[in-house]
Amino acid sequence: MQRVTPQDANAVISADDFAQTVVNWQRQHGRNDLPWQQHNDPYHVLVSELMLQQTQVKTVIPYFQRWLEQFPTFTALANADEQEVMACWQGLGYYRRARNLQAAAQKVVADYQGTMPQAMEELREIPGVGPYTVGAIRAFAFDAPAAIVDGNVKRLLGRLFTLPYVVNKSTHDKYFWELSEHYTPTVNNRRFAQGLLDLGATVCKPRQPTCELCPLQKVCCAYQQDCVEDYPKREVKARIPTRPGHFCLDINGQGVVLEQRPADGIWPSLWSLPECKEAPQGKPLTRFKHTFSHYKLDGHVWVTSLPPSDRPRRRIEPEHLANIGLPAPIRKLLEQLNWDEVCQIQL
DNA sequence: GACGCGTGGTC
């Protein structure tokens, strides 16, 4: 594979020109009214960055606003009840992020008196904060020099320099970081980082990029070679498997019995219908399908008596489901159930 | 370095 070094890239556009171009474009055309941009508060930045991991801006906005109302400060979040934390995150996915975020708040309170550290080595020790988020916190909260590499940056660099690096695996990440660090300025870091993300999200988009609006069009290798559609390079992924799942609905008594899922695996720490490995004795009620990032769930719902379990269980009235952290498809399922009909079923 | 981990939008 042909490597593209920072020196190679610099021959296409210098670091100073690149930073100036991105910063000037961001000032005129970037996004400057997102909810988490209004105060540059380190807590707001941390909350938004964890929510935004693998999640689109539009999806995050209402969650971010509810979160700040319920947990307005590091201290409030650190002292919050874990079940309330999970309930506030429900539906956003990647639930480990919620636990990481609370653990992060607890660490900032315990180790740094509630003030977010600025040093890369210290930030990296915070739960849920990886290489990308270190840079994002430094740039957005402190306007400090910091490289970032995310999907937007990989796509933009991949096209700008027609890089042979694949973006949907970590194989070539170190080369992307090398280039990103080369192009990271020492001033205007907040606007520069925001500009990279804005360019990737609004111009250099995955599909139908609007190259006619791009400030880098004249130097973009892919555009000049009329091969923007061929970049960034990605590896063809294998088809994801389908797995069955059996969920138990107990109708003896009022409401529905929910069970807290283990801290590992899918839907960690959320409440859900008790799941069993094989089809239980009982009557099939309905089926549902759900697609995860790595497999498809073929869900079977059974009206049945419950198998024994060591995990916490609770009986919930249908009208009280709103305040409990439920997986999105389970919530949808329970909301659509005709309870009168279900209660008529005889085992 | 590979894999596990959600959900909703888009074409």
Add this chain to the structure above:
DNA sequence: TGACCAAGCGT
């Protein structure tokens, strides 16, 4: 409809 995609991280 299936496939792709999104401000990645932890193990």
